[in-house]
Amino acid sequence: MSWLSPHKMEDCRGVRFARAVFLGAGIWGVLLLTPMYFTELMVSPADSPAQNHPEYFYGFVGVALAWQVAFLIISRDPRRFRALMPAALIEKFSFGLAVLVLGVYGRVPASAIGLGLIDLVLGVLFAISYQGLAGRADV
Secondary structure (H helix, E strand, O other): OOOOOHHHHHHHHHHHHHHHHHHHHHHHHHHHHHHHHHOHHHHHHHHOOOOOOHHHHHHHHHHHHHHHHHHHHHHHOOOOOHHHHHHHHHHHHHHHHHHHHHHHOOOOOHHHHHHHHHHHHHHHHHHHHHHHOOOOOOO
């Protein structure tokens, strides 16, 4: 296949799009989540007075931060790491949908709903990236 073929150019656009999406998501997530390691005492009493298990808070932050690193790894070579993208979709949609449902019942503040919506948008962009790389292994 020629390097100038439309299939090759389309593939390059798909890879560039996926790289940008996963790089942006990873950077956003690292910047958003890292400070949470220092806010447990501020967040816990205000948002959940019955919080008896800070390990859940730190566990959430740690797992979420690990996924941001995975997004950064995916951004380096989206075609190679395409198999990880369905797990990335679960990461984004599980949080985004849960926050929206909790928002409907008034159990989370508006700021949490905003963050959930951002995750849903990123999830859609992840899905577009995943689909855009389908069947491109031969290039």
